[in-house]
Amino acid sequence: xFEEKLNEIKRRLVEEASLAExxxxxxxxxxxxxxxxxxxxxxxxxxxxxxxxxxxxxxxCTNFIALYEPRAAQLRTVLMVxxxxxxxxxxxxxxxxxxxxxxxxxxxxxxxxxxxxxxxAEETTGMLxxxxxxxxxxxxxxxxxxxxxxxxxxxxxxxxLRELITYMTSDPTTIERAIHLxxxxxxxxxxxxxxxxxxxDVIFVVxxxxxxxxxxxxxxxxx
Numbered sequence: 001x002f003e004e005k006l007n008e009i010k011r012r013l014v015e016e017a018s019l020a021e022x023x024x025x026x027x028x029x030x031x032x033x034x035x036x037x038x039x040x041x042x043x044x045x046x047x048x049x050x051x052x053x054x055x056x057x058x059x060x061c062t063n064f065i066a067l068y069e070p071r072a073a074q075l076r077t078v079l080m081v082x083x084x085x086x087x088x089x090x091x092x093x094x095x096x097x098x099x100x101x102x103x104x105x106x107x108x109x110x111x112x113x114x115x116x117x118x119x120x121a122e123e124t125t126g127m128l129x130x131x132x133x134x135x136x137x138x139x140x141x142x143x144x145x146x147x148x149x150x151x152x153x154x155x156x157x158x159x160x161l162r163e164l165i166t167y168m169t170s171d172p173t174t175i176e177r178a179i180h181l182x183x184x185x186x187x188x189x190x191x192x193x194x195x196x197x198x199x200x201d202v203i204f205v206v207x208x209x210x211x212x213x214x215x216x217x218x219x220x221x222x223x
Contacts, residue, residue: 027042028098
């Protein structure tokens, strides 16, 4: 019964991670393909489901600790699931932020062809998926590789910012649209940070080592 309940918690976390990943993918696909239906789905269907799942998983973990009083490795796993649950819910919030900016952008002409933002999105969703895979398989090496990829996303974000500043300077009519694109790149970068946090948690559970993330915590809502 003990192992069964723990496996159920892990399964639920994987479902939540899959939902978070889909939210990020749809938010970018909606932007690139100018599909309002996908953006609406992220905001009005998937976000409420994400919030419900977070509450349910939180309760499952709390009840598990109260009922079974797990020790050592099992306790570390459940505590990590609680933290990852929170990180995944924040990733959902960030996908909503991206979708909101995308809703504004798809109604207006493009500032420029989007090259680096799709690359950022691909790298970011890959990091999230690999961090979850590393958790499922207790794979510290895979988790370490996720941490190393964070710099790729940071560099792409800087590239986006540099290019858009040039556009805003030369043509002030692009400013509002460019700011939304900068917000999208910042939200993607924060998703990469949260995926790195998850990977660091995996390393802690598997190897007992604490790796400090070099990024500070930032608010995810209302950006």
